[in-house]
Amino acid sequence: MYKCIECGHLFDEGEEVTWIETHKEYNEPMSGCPLCKSGYKEIEPCKICGVYSDGEIYCEDCKKTVKERFMNLVNANFNRKERSLLNELYDCEPI
Numbered sequence: 150m151y152k153c154i155e156c157g158h159l160f161d162e163g164e165e166v167t168w169i170e171t172h173k174e175y176n177e178p179m180s181g182c183p184l185c186k187s188g189y190k191e192i193e194p195c196k197i198c199g200v201y202s203d204g205e206i207y208c209e210d211c212k213k214t215v216k217e218r219f220m221n222l223v224n225a226n227f228n229r230k231e232r233s234l235l236n237e238l239y240d241c242e243p244i
């Protein structure tokens with residue numbers, strides 16, 4: 150999957166537009182976004198749900214859900230004093 154750097158359009162391999170740029174000495178094959186002909190980059194699907202997002206390894210939805218489930222787990226299993234210990238041990242965002 151590719152993502153346009155300019156307009157953010159997502160498209161598959163083969164959907165990019167190609168054209169030939171003519172220079173004095175040679176012809177240069179070009180390719181670009183099917184909508185705006187800008188440059189594009191290859192993006193990877195989210196490692197958890199397989200959805201293509203903004204070129205991140207994990208999409209925002211999965212980050213949010215996993216974080217929420219983790220918080221629920223921690224809240225259900227540790228009291229406030231134990232949670233502050235966890236914060237010290239793992240040096241993370243306050244739980």
Ligand SMILES: [Zn+2]
Nearest residue numbers: 153156182185
């Ligand atoms: Zn574009």
Ligand SMILES: [Zn+2]
Nearest residue numbers: 195198208211
């Ligand atoms: Zn995901």
